[in-house]
Amino acid sequence: MLEFKQLRYFIAIAESSSFSKAAQKLFVTQPALSQQVSKLEEQLGVKLLERNTRSFQLTAAGWDLYHHAMHLLRELENTVNSVLATDSLGFVNETIRVALEDNIFSLVGTGAYEFLQK
Numbered sequence: 634m635l636e637f638k639q640l641r642y643f644i645a646i647a648e649s650s651s652f653s654k655a656a657q658k659l660f661v662t663q664p665a666l667s668q669q670v671s672k673l674e675e676q677l678g679v680k681l682l683e684r685n686t687r688s689f690q691l692t693a694a695g696w697d698l699y700h701h702a703m704h705l706l707r708e709l710e711n712t713v714n715s716v717l718a719t720d721s722l723g724f725v726n727e728t729i730r731v732a733l734e735d736n737i738f739s740l741v742g743t744g745a746y747e748f749l750q751k
Contacts, residue, residue: 639673640702
């Protein structure tokens, strides 16, 4: 089964064009990163990177995975943000900003001041 961690790692490698730079960015070792990519290739049954001694290039399958993984992780982030913004009763918690041109203290006693405090 694919893991989001593997996709994040793969995206970092693709964007950094370097295992070392991606490892630094992700705060993992380069061998651990390399191992996760190998595991990902094994799980998918395709080669994602064309490696040589000093560099690599994404294969067609690698580019396809990169684009889909970016979309998936964006959707995951949107889902998490949506869930976090919803309280237990199903109401969406959002910030409302109100700008007043007049003196706010002129609203005291109207109910508006008390409403804005809440």
